[in-house]
Amino acid sequence: MGKSTASGIFRELGHPVWDADAAVHQLYAPGGAAVDPVAKAFPTALDAAGGIDRAALKAELAKDANALQRLEAIVHPLVWADRAGFIAAHADAPLVVLDIPLLYEGGAEAQMDGVAVVSAPAEIQRARVLARPGMTEAQFDFILSRQMPDAEKRTRADWIIPSLSLETARTAIMDICAEIMAKRSHA
Structure with missing residues (x-):
């Protein structure tokens, strides 16, 4: 949808941004807090460098319908x-700013003072996601599911950031920041 771009604009405007995906990457890196518990639950996911191999972990998750729930129980608290x-x-x-994928799906919106949703038409979203290296239609469909x-x-959000272009996103973000300030x- 343009979430990373929106986060970058908030950063450019001087606001601290926490990125949930980046946090998970750090937790999975050698020495990360998730490495030992994830490796115990999914031994084939441990890589030679002492981190979690995301591709191997993904393969493990595909084999077992309950694996994702077990992984989330380990990683979410961290x-x-x-x-x-x-x-x-x-x-x-x-x-x-907290950049959180699946915010509503995980119920985390209740912990926020406000929620901005980055949005683009479905065809633009599809094109953007499928342009990512290694992304397939099946993976995209799984993400959407x-x-x-x-x-x-959009109906639940306090603000909507349209990401049709960099300028429309930047304008919306600047308006959001001005409103909050x-x-x-x-107060």
């Missing part, structure tokens, strides 16, 4: 702790 640490480290910032429909996310100055 991700939540990382997010809490980031928020605490930026407690004085007027605006902290785990997500709440965009139309529903105005509310904070009146």
